[in-house]
Every structure is written in structure tokens, then in C-alpha cells.
Amino acid sequence: MAAVDAVDARGPRTTAAPTTGLVLAGIALVASLFPWTGGTPVIAVPGVEGSVVGLVLGAGAALTFSLRRHGTVDRRIGAPVAGFLSGALFGYALYQLMRPAIGTDAVPEVGIGLPVAAIAGLGAATVAIADYDAITDDAFWGKTKGFAVALVLGGGAFAGLFVGQVVALIPVSVGGALLGVSVDPRTSTVALTVLTAFSYLGSVGFVALYFFGRDLSLDYLDVSMPSARDVLVTVGGLFALLLLLGGITTLVQQLGLPSSDSQIQQRAMENPTLALYFVALSFLVIAPVEELAYRNVVQKYLYEYFTKRSAVVLGAAVFAAVHFSQYQNANPLATLTTLTVIFFLSLLLGYVYYRTENLVVPILVHGAFNALQFLAVYLQATGHLPTA
Numbered sequence: 001m002a003a004v005d006a007v008d009a010r011g012p013r014t015t016a017a018p019t020t021g022l023v024l025a026g027i028a029l030v031a032s033l034f035p036w037t038g039g040t041p042v043i044a045v046p047g048v049e050g051s052v053v054g055l056v057l058g059a060g061a062a063l064t065f066s067l068r069r070h071g072t073v074d075r076r077i078g079a080p081v082a083g084f085l086s087g088a089l090f091g092y093a094l095y096q097l098m099r100p101a102i103g104t105d106a107v108p109e110v111g112i113g114l115p116v117a118a119i120a121g122l123g124a125a126t127v128a129i130a131d132y133d134a135i136t137d138d139a140f141w142g143k144t145k146g147f148a149v150a151l152v153l154g155g156g157a158f159a160g161l162f163v164g165q166v167v168a169l170i171p172v173s174v175g176g177a178l179l180g181v182s183v184d185p186r187t188s189t190v191a192l193t194v195l196t197a198f199s200y201l202g203s204v205g206f207v208a209l210y211f212f213g214r215d216l217s218l219d220y221l222d223v224s225m226p227s228a229r230d231v232l233v234t235v236g237g238l239f240a241l242l243l244l245l246g247g248i249t250t251l252v253q254q255l256g257l258p259s260s261d262s263q264i265q266q267r268a269m270e271n272p273t274l275a276l277y278f279v280a281l282s283f284l285v286i287a288p289v290e291e292l293a294y295r296n297v298v299q300k301y302l303y304e305y306f307t308k309r310s311a312v313v314l315g316a317a318v319f320a321a322v323h324f325s326q327y328q329n330a331n332p333l334a335t336l337t338t339l340t341v342i343f344f345l346s347l348l349l350g351y352v353y354y355r356t357e358n359l360v361v362p363i364l365v366h367g368a369f370n371a372l373q374f375l376a377v378y379l380q381a382t383g384h385l386p387t388a
Contacts, residue, residue: 014131014134014135014136014137014140015069015137016135016137016140016141017127017128017130017131017135017140018065018066018068018069018078018082018127018131019065019069020127020140020144021061021065021068021082021086021124021127021128021131022062022065022066022069024086024120024121024123024124024127025058025061025062025065025082025085025086025120025121025124026058026062027116027117027120028054028057028058028061028086028089028116028117028120028121028124029054029055029058029059029061029062030058031050031054031058031112031113031114031116031117031120032050032051032052032054032055032058032089032113032117033049033050033055033113034049034050034111034112034113034116035049035050035111035112035113035114036049036050036051036054036093036096036110036111036113036114036117037096037097037100037108037109037110037111037114049111049113050111050113050114050117051092051093051096051113051117053092054089054092054093054113054117057085057086057088057089057092057121058085058089058117058121060081060085061082061085061086061089061121061124064078064081064082064085065078065082065124065128068082068131075131075132075134076132078131079128079129079131079132080128080132082124082128082131083124083125083128083129083132086121086122086124086125086127086128087121087122087125088121089117089118089121089124090118090121090122090125093114093115093117093118093121094118096114097110097114097118097332097333097336098255098257098333107330107331107333108331108332108333110332130143142305143305143306145305146301146302146304146305146306147302147305147314149301150298150301150302150314150315150318151318151321153210153293153297153298153301153318154293154294154298154318154319154321154322155322156206156210157203157206157207157293157294157297157298157322158203158322158323159202159206160202160203160204160205160206161199161200161202161203162199162202163202163205164198164199164200164201164202164203164205165195165196165198165199165202167198167202168194168195168198168199168201169195189271189273189274189277190277192267192274193274193277193278193281196264196278196281196285197281197284197285200285200286200289203289203290203292203293204289204292206293207292207293207297210297220296220300221292221296221359222296222300222353222357222358222359223358223359223360224358224360225360226358226360226361226364229356230356230358230360230361233352233355233356233361234361234364234365237348237349237352237361237362237365238364238365238368238369240348241345241348241349241365241369242369242372244344244345244348245341245345245369248340248341248344249341252337252341257333257334257337258329258331258333258334258337259334259337259338259341260327260328260329260331260334260335260337260338261327262326262327263326264278265373265377268374268377268378268381269377269380269381270381272377272378272381272382275374275375275377275378275381276374276378276386278370278374279371279374279375282366282367282368282370282371282374283367283368283371286366286367286370287362287363287364287366287367287370288363288367290366291349291353291359291362291363291366292359294315294318294319294346295315295349295350295353295359295362296353296359298315298318298319299311299312299315299350299353299354302314302315308354309354311350311354312347312350312351312353312354313347313350315346315350316343316344316346316347316349316350317343319342319343319346319350320339320340320342320343320346321339323339323342324339327339327342345369349362349365349366350362352365
């Protein structure tokens, strides 16, 4: 038999994808030796504190990727097998995380092995798709670099919030002292609102640095007056977003999964007036800046390396990932559940931007969606809608 896959229908055999898959599957395999949860493994084996099932799936994926790397197995067979085993490992890790918590108030204890195995398994499954598509080595490393840079861009925009808040705290404190009012955001609604508004200037500053670094003009901004079609998409997008949230929330409740509220939502429940301030901020600051950073910068940057539909998915993943600190909870499952919800909501916003190529549309959808959420918080906290 001739060398398998030496030259297939799409070109010469490539090694970057299967080699990367082998490394990721190997990491998942090793991580399965370390503690996954505080409970007893489903299959207890001396010396394995994590998961025997994860160990077997990781070993199978690693072996298949190794065979692919050496051209022993055709990509049309090897890649799907490696992808299935890697995806199964990721799914099993999620199941192990959810199993003790479904329908109970139990907070799962997570060891170092579980998140490492899950992330490595998901990465290996994604790499298997690239291997099946016979992606060239140059294209593979280009896409890897593109996604890594997108993560950095998303993280930079999020970090800009904290930088902006620190910088804004000085003039806000001075102004408050001159006016004789409290500027402690823990006790002052106005101070927290002002600091939140100014913190988003940090993200705008990061975007400005991005434009300067890449020598981009303002023409790069996809901002235009909404057409009649854009208005329809805005209304439909908001309706779809609300339906999506309702459907996911119902599913989460039916499964008995916990979720995590943001710090702002928690404070708004304690101080309903804050929710009304954030209704305005949703339209004026939060939605415009977040859509600018994560759609017009991150998602549009991903267009350079991926198909536009793939960029929508990856951009939503970046958006969800950078919100980890905002929704971090003592219950890791609550954090994961909330970030998953954010991913799907961001997916729809990214799709709206992709279809309209007008940043104003996702800004309006995002702003209206956030505003309705804050109004719901106000209604829940006070029992009535705000009156003039």
C-alpha cells in the first residue's frame, strides 16, 4: 500500500494540525491523572485521582493524532476519530462537573485536572476539524496566531476598563471633594455611575491604540445611518435575543444549574436607583464601546484569518472568555453556565453585525437588551416600574 495521505485531493500532507492535536490530547491525558473533582471517580483505579474515562479518551485521541502525524491513517478517517474522542473527553469533563450539582445546591469541588483536560480536549477537537480540512501548515499557524491576537485584543479592551476606572478615580474624587459629596462607589450611586462611564473610556483608548498601531483610518469604523432593513434587523435581533435568553434560562432552570449575576446586577438589587442609571449607560456607553471593541475590532480582525461565520463564533468565544472575572463565582459551575449564556447572546450580536456590516445595529440591539435587563432588576427589587 502506498504511503497514506502523502498527497491527497487538497495537496501535500501537513503535520501542523495533527502535531498540535497530539500535544493537546497528551495534555488532556496527563490532566486526567490529576484530581478532577472532590468525589470518588466513576471508575476507581489506584494511582489515578482524576478520571480513567478521560485517560482512555485522551490516550485514544493522542494515538490517533500520532498516526495522522506520521501519515499512517488517512485524514478522512483519522481526523473524525481524533475529533470524536477529543470532543467526548471535553463532554465527559463537563458532565463530571455538572453531575453532583444538577438538581441540588451542591457546590462542585474542582481539581486542577478537570479544567485543563476540558480545555485541552476542546482544543484538540477543534484542531481535528482543521486536520480534516487538510489545512496547510502556514495557514494553520496563521489562524492560530490570528485567534491568539484576537484573545489579546479582547483582553486588552477589557483591561482598559480597569485602567480607565483608576485614571478616572482621581478627578472624580477631587470633584466630589470640591462639591462636598461622597465619591465612594460602594455607597454612592452617582459615583459608581460616573466611574463606570469613565472606565469605558479606557476601552476606547485601547481601541484608539489599535487603530494607531495598525495605521487604520476612521473609515475602518462600520458606522452608518441605519437603513429600513437595518431597523427591521434591529427589532428582529432584539426579539431573537430575548427569546434566546428566555430559552436558555428555562433550560438552565430545568436542569437545576446555578448561574452567576454580575456585580452591577447585585448592587442594583440592593439599590434599585442604580438600575435606572444603567438603563441610560446601556445605550450611551456600555453597548457602543463593547460593540466597537468586540465586533468592529476583534470580530473584524478575525475576518482576516477565518471565514466570516467562523469569526462570529470565535469572536463570541473571546467575548465570553474576557467576562470570566466579572462573573467569577465561588461555584465554578455557576460561572461556566453564565459564560455559556453570554457566548450564545454574543453569537447573535456578532451575526447581526456580520449580516448588516453596520455597527449601529448591534449597538442598538445590545443597548436595548441591557436596558430591559436593568429595568427587570428594578421591577424585581421594587415591585413596580419607574415613574416620572
